[in-house]
Amino acid sequence: MRRTDLFVPTSKEAESSAQVRSAELALRSGLVDHPGAGIFSYSPTGERVRKNISDIIREKMNDIGAQEVSLPGLQYADIWRKSGRWEEFEGEMFTFQNREGKDMCLATTHEEPMAGLVRERVRSPKNMPLVLYQIGEKYRDDHPRNGLLRAKQFTMKDAYSFTTDEAALDEIYQEMRAAYIEIFDELGVEYAIVDADPSSMGGTASEEFQAPAEVGSDEMAYCPGDDCHFGTLDFDVDVCPECGTDLVETNSIELGHIFKLGTRYSDPMDLTYDTESGQEEVIMGSYGIGVSRLIPALIEQRNDENGIIWPESVAPFSLSVVPLNEDPEIIEMAEEIHDRVGSEEVLLFDGDTAIGEKFAESDLIGVPAKVILGNTFLEDGELEVEFRDGGREYYEPADFFETYA
Amino acid sequence: MRRTDLFVPTSKEAESSAQVRSAELALRSGLVDHPGAGIFSYSPTGERVRKNISDIIREKMNDIGAQEVSLPGLQYADIWRKSGRWEEFEGEMFTFQNREGKDMCLATTHEEPMAGLVRERVRSPKNMPLVLYQIGEKYRDDHPRNGLLRAKQFTMKDAYSFTTDEAALDEIYQEMRAAYIEIFDELGVEYAIVDADPSSMGGTASEEFQAPAEVGSDEMAYCPGDDCHFGTLDFDVDVCPECGTDLVETNSIELGHIFKLGTRYSDPMDLTYDTESGQEEVIMGSYGIGVSRLIPALIEQRNDENGIIWPESVAPFSLSVVPLNEDPEIIEMAEEIHDRVGSEEVLLFDGDTAIGEKFAESDLIGVPAKVILGNTFLEDGELEVEFRDGGREYYEPADFFETYA
Numbered sequence: 001m002r003r004t005d006l007f008v009p010t011s012k013e014a015e016s017s018a019q020v021r022s023a024e025l026a027l028r029s030g031l032v033d034h035p036g037a038g039i040f041s042y043s044p045t046g047e048r049v050r051k052n053i054s055d056i057i058r059e060k061m062n063d064i065g066a067q068e069v070s071l072p073g074l075q076y077a078d079i080w081r082k083s084g085r086w087e088e089f090e091g092e093m094f095t096f097q098n099r100e101g102k103d104m105c106l107a108t109t110h111e112e113p114m115a116g117l118v119r120e121r122v123r124s125p126k127n128m129p130l131v132l133y134q135i136g137e138k139y140r141d142d143h144p145r146n147g148l149l150r151a152k153q154f155t156m157k158d159a160y161s162f163t164t165d166e167a168a169l170d171e172i173y174q175e176m177r178a179a180y181i182e183i184f185d186e187l188g189v190e191y192a193i194v195d196a197d198p199s200s201m202g203g204t205a206s207e208e209f210q211a212p213a214e215v216g217s218d219e220m221a222y223c224p225g226d227d228c229h230f231g232t233l234d235f236d237v238d239v240c241p242e243c244g245t246d247l248v249e250t251n252s253i254e255l256g257h258i259f260k261l262g263t264r265y266s267d268p269m270d271l272t273y274d275t276e277s278g279q280e281e282v283i284m285g286s287y288g289i290g291v292s293r294l295i296p297a298l299i300e301q302r303n304d305e306n307g308i309i310w311p312e313s314v315a316p317f318s319l320s321v322v323p324l325n326e327d328p329e330i331i332e333m334a335e336e337i338h339d340r341v342g343s344e345e346v347l348l349f350d351g352d353t354a355i356g357e358k359f360a361e362s363d364l365i366g367v368p369a370k371v372i373l374g375n376t377f378l379e380d381g382e383l384e385v386e387f388r389d390g391g392r393e394y395y396e397p398a399d400f401f402e403t404y405a
Numbered sequence: 406m407r408r409t410d411l412f413v414p415t416s417k418e419a420e421s422s423a424q425v426r427s428a429e430l431a432l433r434s435g436l437v438d439h440p441g442a443g444i445f446s447y448s449p450t451g452e453r454v455r456k457n458i459s460d461i462i463r464e465k466m467n468d469i470g471a472q473e474v475s476l477p478g479l480q481y482a483d484i485w486r487k488s489g490r491w492e493e494f495e496g497e498m499f500t501f502q503n504r505e506g507k508d509m510c511l512a513t514t515h516e517e518p519m520a521g522l523v524r525e526r527v528r529s530p531k532n533m534p535l536v537l538y539q540i541g542e543k544y545r546d547d548h549p550r551n552g553l554l555r556a557k558q559f560t561m562k563d564a565y566s567f568t569t570d571e572a573a574l575d576e577i578y579q580e581m582r583a584a585y586i587e588i589f590d591e592l593g594v595e596y597a598i599v600d601a602d603p604s605s606m607g608g609t610a611s612e613e614f615q616a617p618a619e620v621g622s623d624e625m626a627y628c629p630g631d632d633c634h635f636g637t638l639d640f641d642v643d644v645c646p647e648c649g650t651d652l653v654e655t656n657s658i659e660l661g662h663i664f665k666l667g668t669r670y671s672d673p674m675d676l677t678y679d680t681e682s683g684q685e686e687v688i689m690g691s692y693g694i695g696v697s698r699l700i701p702a703l704i705e706q707r708n709d710e711n712g713i714i715w716p717e718s719v720a721p722f723s724l725s726v727v728p729l730n731e732d733p734e735i736i737e738m739a740e741e742i743h744d745r746v747g748s749e750e751v752l753l754f755d756g757d758t759a760i761g762e763k764f765a766e767s768d769l770i771g772v773p774a775k776v777i778l779g780n781t782f783l784e785d786g787e788l789e790v791e792f793r794d795g796g797r798e799y800y801e802p803a804d805f806f807e808t809y810a
Contacts, residue, residue, distance in 0.1 A: 004531070005470065006472070007471075007472055007474075007526070007527075007532075007535055008526075009523070009526045010526070033522050034486075034523055035476075035477070035480075035481070035518060035522070036480075036481040036483075037481075037505075037507075039475045039477040039479055039480070039481070040477060041474065041477060041518065041522050042474055042475040042476075043474055044472040044473060044474055046474075046475075047473050047474050047475050047539075048473075049569075050475070051473075065410065067410075067411070067412055067449040068449060068452050068456075069412075069446065069448055069449055069451075069452050070446065070447040070448055070451075070452050070455070071440075071446045071447075072440070072444040072445065072446060072558045073478070073542065073558065074444055074499075074511070074544060074557055074558040075440075075441075075444070076440070076441040076442075076444070078441075079440075091504060093500055094479075094503070094509075095501070096499055096500070096501035098499070098546050098557070098806060099496060099546045099548075100442075104440075104499075106479070106511075113440060113446065116440055117414060117438050117440070117446050117448075118412070118414070121412070121413075121414045121415070122412075123699070126409070127412075128410055132412060132449075134452075137478065139479060141503050141504045143504075152479055153477045153478065153479040154501070187726065216456060344698075374767070390550075
């Protein structure tokens, strides 16, 4: 994509209104716009980041046999009354009446609608295990704060498992846990896995994936060791039981939650299957990831004084190209990189802004690498690649295209 | 995908409650579920269809340089009051207050939020032309009827262009029109392009893409000639001015609408750009496609007594495989097709239901072709492929894999 074509809604209000670094950078870099308290618009770069995150999650969900569905955000009150949560969510749920005077709401979560979808359709043990998931919008009338970390409308991946017994639930729970580890590793986010208290939801086991971050509203102790994701709510434990490293106490952001629900929703929703001796309740699990929350979590962990530092898996563009002057050889190579690596991957800094501004903007947006086309290229025929973390490499054009195209 | 793994929420209520063929087939085939008046859940097959349609649209929008964004469905009243549509949409818009007592609503359309996003960010003629689009949810408190044809929550692609003058608007309008023709052709839907009355929205030109269908709530006369998409609201015209074919009067379903808005929204939204002599109003266009409505429109046009007949571009699976018995050679070939063509494309009818039921279900779901593995395969080593329209072909395995894998 050419920079002169790309719409980047940078925000002047960013410095003054945003309380946390990720909110400031998301606005300043033009990733999102903030049309009102707790709601956000995704710009072209923001939508690219959100799509990259969603695609990684979708691929891992499909890999473990989960099937994608989509349930409406707009809901009738009946199933929420049936599960007892219509009152429980009071205040936090947007509720209203439709033209016929029926109570409706916006889904805060989808356990009830998902149980409603499979009820009467999952009646035989042969229909299970079954795992369904969706990537879509949720709505909570929270006090908005910290930008995308707590919004009134946000994007979640939520998955639900349906099994006949605890052993089958445990198997899917472990598969989902392994998939989550792959997902968060691929997303390049630092995280710990924390035993959560399942009793509040009536379930039997529950773990949270928490990202260490100063602005997080949760707290944990975690192991900072490489490749060790141990976390705990028990602040009396000082040393990681898995690798012996000293634990660190920190605020954290909840990225994901896997949950053995048991029969908490099957029971009120009459979600049963037939056995030889009668009917049994289906055993459920639920598994969420905060898709839009991953954006500020990544920014909080990965930024410097110049802006965002996206991992390549998530970055809106994997490369930017900055021609230092209008020399025809330079322009030709810039165009060749744009065409061969692909306009989806390359942000070509055309236009007549100052070189310094181009560098600064590429870094602010968080593009992982810049190809700088100047004297090095004209004199030695080599492409200079400067990485967002300060590293630098030189490539013969053929080697460059082998690596990036 | 194996049939025994696929979740297909077929509906017993379908025959009795659905008034139109597409609603009946969407429910009976398990494409969608209908948890309440005017709202729908997409099952795994429904979500595949919706994703295929979205991907075709997304590709063509990107091809003409439109950039994908995402605006929230949840909105504050202020911009709707500014444009004068808060009252205009009364009754049709879901409105409510948040916990702070602020008026909010669910977006029925996004002209105002989109103008808000670019306002102050598109100030120089250099920033234009600009085309932004999104694929997402809209909400209207309509009287729900005819299943997915008129729902309270539905999926739309909406695009908006921003230009400095009418000539630039006209250029984008024509590019968008050409892209729409490519999209609807690739989707395999029959349609006509009808001059619509732009005066109601204050614009200068407007065309609708209408699908001939008995259940449609619009009416038109159109040319049934191949590759001719002429349509008109003028029922005094009898003959197609483009190809001379006799016109046919019909009900129709609105699939898309392209619209020269002019300054209808720029004016109240203060969407201006700077010129040497002062400020000028930005010229807008808006371009919609009813993504979820395409599903019933396609079903209405493409069904027979056995079920849906999807075009290959949209089908949830491009092939189904029906082994007629448990012969090891047959099972081995069925598995090979599943693996080599890919589990995303192939629905393998495993399980112990009767052969007739497998055939019937593949046809009901609308899979375009069935590979039948029986005596023909055992005796001659040939794969029998039966197409959904009744055609039949035989392939050597090598030729088959060359065609389908």
